Amino acid sequence: MPLPAKAFQLWLHRVAPSASTADICRISGIKRTTLAQQLVRGKVAETTLVSISRALDLSPLTELASFDHYAELGAPPQPPTPAELVSQVATMDLLRAVISRSSPAYGGYGDSDSASMRALSPAPHATSVRNWVDAIDDGELRHRVSAASGVAPQNYSAQLTANRLSPELVVATARAAGVGFTGGLVATGLITEDEAGWVPGAKQSALDALSDGELAALAGERLQALGKSLRRHEHEQAQTEKIWENLG
Amino acid sequence: MRETGMIAYLQWGTLIICSVVLFLRVPDAIHGRNRTVFWILVLATLCSLLSVSGPYEAIDGALGGWNLAHLILRFLVFAAVLLVGLRLATGLADERGYRLIAGPPGRWALAISAVAVAVTFFLMDTRGSSAGMLDITDNGGQNAVLAPFYAAAGRTYPAFVSVALLPALLATTRSQLPRLVRAAALLTCLGALATACSVPACFAPVTWILAQQTVNYLAVVGYVLGLGLFWASGLAAKESGNARATFRKNKG
Secondary structure, rough: OEEHHHHHHHHHHHOOOOOOHHHHHHHHHHHHHHHHHHHHHOOOHHHHHHHHHHHHOHHHHHHHHHHHHHHHHHOOOOOOHHHHOOOOOOOHHEEEEHHHHHHHOOOOOOHHHHHHOOOOOOOOOOOOOHHHHHHOOOOHHHHHHHHHHOHHHHEEEEEEEOOOOOHHHHHHHHHHHHOOOOHHHHHHOOOOOOOOOOOOOEEEEEEEEEEHHHHHHHHHHHHHHHHHHHHHHHHHHHHHHHHHHHOO | HHHHHHHHHHHHHHHHHHHHHHHHHHHHHHHOOHHHHHHHHHHHHHHOOOOHHHHHHHHHHHHHOOOOOHHHHHHHHHHHHHHHHHHHHHOOHHHHHHHHHOOOHHHHHHHHHHHHHHHHHOOOOOOOOOOOHHHHHHHHHOOHHHHHHHHHHHHHHHHHHHHHHHHHHHHHHOOOHHHEEEEEHHHHHHHHHHHHHHHOOOOOOHHHHHHHHHHHHHHHHHHHHHHHHHHHHHHHHOOOOOOOOOOOOOOO
């Protein structure tokens, strides 16, 4: 649920008592019309708060926790599990790791250093939300989230497919899975790994800790999913072209 | 009468919409792009022209003033519907729909409708030009009984084609295709629904004439605007560079 406008304005007054709305918009890069619209509707997006917090050099996580329904974010954050960290490694980085670990006889580099020479790209990546949920899913997770939040499973899946998840559902998902909140907030791109308090290189260490077998299997799953989504795209493309060819 | 005024609005509105879409489609037709779609629009415009009292009475008068123009109008509608059906079924890759329309069921439906229209027409006393043959029932005799059957026969074949197309249109509306394409499918879907409803609407009591006529014109407008939007969606995509599915788009 977005933040109530009233609570948001109280917060804004507390963190920046002298700044006008125009100043806030200028330093945080939010369009004035966007903010005005959110205030009129009575619902302010969490991303708005995060942008303003960043601009004011405040921790987005702490500021988010100052709102009633995100109060649980205020507790000392539970660090992400290794599976969550690996889920935030982009597919192409996983593939690069596979190549760099492979023996030179098979076209690889035969070490693990060449992979770390190139820094992993920062989260979120193209399928980070679904990969995060898959990493913490025990098979019943979607069911529990849907029961707890009242969001229909198909709507939940649609958000994952679009690589999106509302912050409210991120918190509900993390709670249902019994993991920390930061993994999902990073996966959805609301906050950065830094802001989440992740140790620099945590993703790299989790990746290095995977055995060759685990890494190959994981990369295989990712490639399969990528292939599926590309094929779906190509199919839709062909359908659309056929329509234009005959009716355009 | 107020209703006559409203019906005139419907007639002129439909004619204007058809003409505008036809006019927009002219440059592409000159370049030789999908001339069939252009001819469908020409037929639709001609049909809506023949639905307006002034032009109808002029043309029918030239043909002898016994509403032969209305019979011709019915056959023009059949031709337009056949072309629309084949084009849409091909475009939407709807093999089942294409078989229904182009195969034996479609040919039978066309033949039966055509014969029924002609037979009921010649059984009626059709003297006195009247657009939509709305005043023909005043001629007495069997006209009052036959007029609804004549109208229904003329709408049976369009309804058949529309029902055959509906599943594919609905599927396209609910797909993940570009928004404009889905909107076009939705408009066409509304046109097809209205066409299917226009058969039972022929037997509606006289007091419902405005609703009945609205359904009839909605059918034309739905199809024509749908075709127009399919065309516009292609143009919009061409201008925006129509991104393909590639690895480049998928940075993960």
